Amino acid sequence: MLSSVQNPRLFFVRCRFQFHLPSKSRHFHGSVAVRTSETVMEPQTHASSTTPPSSEILTIRKSLLSHQKKAVDIAEEYLNRLRQTEPQIQSFLHVSENALRDAQAIDQKIERNEELGPLAGVLVGVKDNICTVDMPSTGGSRILEDYRPAFDATAVKKLRECGAIIVGKTNLDEFGMGSTTESSGFQVTANPWDVSRVPGGSSGGSAAAVSARQCVVSLGSDTGGSVRQPASFCGVVGMKPTYGRVSRFGLMAYASSLDVIGCFGSSVVDTAILLHAISGHDILDATSSKRVVPDFSSQLTSMELFESKPLRGLRVGVIRETLGDGVDMGVISSIKAAASHLEELGSTVIEVSLPSFSLGLPAYYILASSESSSNLSRYDGVRYGNQVASDELNSLYGDSRANGFGPEVKMRILMGTYALSAGYYDAYYKRAQQVRTLVQKSFKTALDENDILISPAAPSVAYKIGEKKNDPLAMYAGDIMTVNVNLAGLPALVLPCGFVEGGVAGLPVGLQMIGAAFDEEKLLKVGHIFEQTLQGCRFLPPLVADSLS
């Protein structure tokens, strides 16, 4: 069974604990050894030459406080990289003109010895369906081209209060509907690991931007996996918080009962710091939770302090249904290896079954489409956004919407409208809600018996641009790993756990860890230990590896 799965990497883990102290230097060797007998790859031949990702946020903070670097220099470093890589990656729909000015303001604060917010000088990319007052917010849709909101989303407001610099607005599938960014009304983002491949979606721009180090961290939104799947495809850490943990005010609604704002970072620590900054109750969102927000990152100790079995006592359940048919062999191998890794760290790993798992996908698509058909009604061209002039009201609506929405959005609006129609409501929407209850119950049972559940974040690694564009069902099927978590409203963390063959340097595989409601702290803690003890994997895409090594 799972515990018997052996992976050479485990050997390194043991070795590390016995012989190696973590190296502080950041080396990257582009050479990749492909183990052809398995599709799992070890990108580095020498384990000692790679280091686990360290926190960019804490590094920036340290260098600012110690006057080693100016915020302006740090911002310029990222902006330069952004300029260099953007022609290939196209992760941003808008880049702020104010980033350097904001950085100067931070430097002035430092000069005046003023207190710095926890994200001072940190460049944050914000998914373009999250409202920002000083930049256009289009939701990736032509219907909102050049639309400038009158207010900042609560999450953005909190980031600014923490000193963060909003570097720009990242590309996405129109209104979050899609898994590749190919449905964006403006451009297709490329995967930094292989620019012929998709970055995933819908938060593909945010994931690619962090992956290519165009910004330090970024915000995404996750309705059915839109943070986790692109995190997996781009080899970054992605956090989907519990529904209600982060205010949705200012997030353009796709499916209100499923939408959450999530975080991307290049390390678990950065993701945790970002999550802490945006979490908490908001009087402007009636569905936001009043629960106390723990300081997620304070629990994440440095590797030197780990015991030999830091996860002793942790009960991990591998979701059986996620490692079956339709899942790439390479992905399965990586997840099994990750399970072994967790076991090696002291946790007990068992296989659990979620019988309602396969029902989640159709239920998700009915609920999400239904809610979206309602949520997108406001884009009618009357008050804002693109209006097609007309002599008659119905054609004003029809033409504005026909012109403004892309095909994927239209399809989902039609599906949702159909599902909510009189006579079909009981058969579709109501039934899907019943499935949702079942999914919630089965997760509850599984999480009563296990501390965390693990699965792949996606059934495959990043695929080619255009590969699934004309096969929506194949694309929808790619969401099987993630949608159930949204239906249950649970938190889930995705972090890189391995590579499979593909591209020039292999393609990253993401491990999904699912926790009980409001237990992000545990996920981040486990994720951090996993990440820091993961051997032989350095998740820096070849596109920027040279400039950063």
Add this chain to the structure above:
Amino acid sequence: MASVLFRGIQTRPFLLYPSALLSRKNGVLFCTTKCSQSQTATQENQQTQMKVSPRTHTKKVEKILHDYEAIIGIETHVQLDTLTKAFCSCAYLYGSQPNTNVCPICMGLPGTLPVLNSKVIEFAVKVGLALNCNLSMNSKFDRKQYFYPDLPKGYQISQFDIPIATGGFIELDLPTEYGGGHRKFGITRVHMEEDAGKLLHSGNGSYSQVDLNRAGVPLLEIVSEPDIRSGLEAAEYAAEIQRLVRYLGVSNGNMQEGSLRCDVNVSVRPIGQLEYGTKVEIKNMNSFSAMNRAIDFEISRQVDLYSKGEDNQIIQETRLWEEGAQRTVTMRKKEGLADYRYFPEPDLPEVVLSEEYVDNIRASLLELPEVKRRRYERMGLSMQDVLFLTNDMNVADFFDATIERGAEVKMAANWIMSDIAAYLNNEKLSINEIKLTPQELAELISSIKGGTISGKIGKEILFELISNGGTVKALIEEKDLVQASIPTLLIFMVNIKFIK
């Protein structure tokens, strides 16, 4: 969909009413007890009202209803007087410049979310209790979806299958000049929802403008059972709803401002027929008397078609009341049922009421019109007096305070209904705005009853008290108005004789 299109047409002129004028409008507007229509729903009659004698009017309807029965149900929208809108912190001030009482939330900008104003629940529970309804301890909001430019989100937040209150009733007394009578009408449901904005159409119809001031203002929709049988009953039902919401302090109930709007469904059937006839919806009635006349017109129209054997000409449609022509005309025909694709509003948590919360509200309710009427009746007042006094809660409170201070019931009622009401009517004041206090009115009545002053002198003092205040005692002394007692008078007369 029906109500939506209507809103477009029913655009009202933008007038900046000073608030003082509004409060007067809400006050007592009728003259004396001789004004027979004062207590009825027809009190809101406007200059445009045709002079119809109550008796002949009633007779005509009675004649029609000899062979036919009208079935009437009413949907009433009551705008709640909350400080802020239902789901955002905007104030709503009637008559404000267009689009000045708006924010990103009530304008439906991308990314905004509704947060429920808890006052809306409180007011809904008050009305639910006052209408003797069962309250749903767990209710929810739903989205009602349709496209119209005055609906910013493309859906209206409303309640669908679990309204906050169901299965109640309302009791009322018909005005005596129409023959009187006590009625009890069933209330199907009461639910909370938000209002839409308004369209302002240009004079030549070439364009329309959207005013979202009203968008998001909380409404209660009160749906009656089809228990109502005539225009008069319908108008009285609406008047009682108005009285109730004013008593409860949840709405100003002003029909002209659109704070109280009634959509009426009317059908007729031959007496003895079990199934209902085809129902017709009537809109655009801006006063109770217009409701009365519109419904009676519609009943006559439908009965006329029935009696000519053309009942197939009665189709399910929405008809508009034309005040000028005094008739209903086709506005649009209904083509099947509109599909609003209701589903639970995911942005708002369920509405959960606790027993304690409801009990506290129940305990806070003041005496309601029906209870007051029965109490006044037991005091020995005529139904005409009862209806007059209970129509306005301020008048009733004044009356209650006066008799509490020892005034004789019938006399207190008479003074209030005659001279005081006449004064208020002339000066366009409410009873709270005059200087006369219940204490002094009671004093005045006692002085007259005790024979200290005559009724005539009492009247002089009354007007002095109303306009300048002061006490009865001081005024009597100041003006030396003590009525000559009989012994003095006799001596005086005897002396005269002697002199002669």
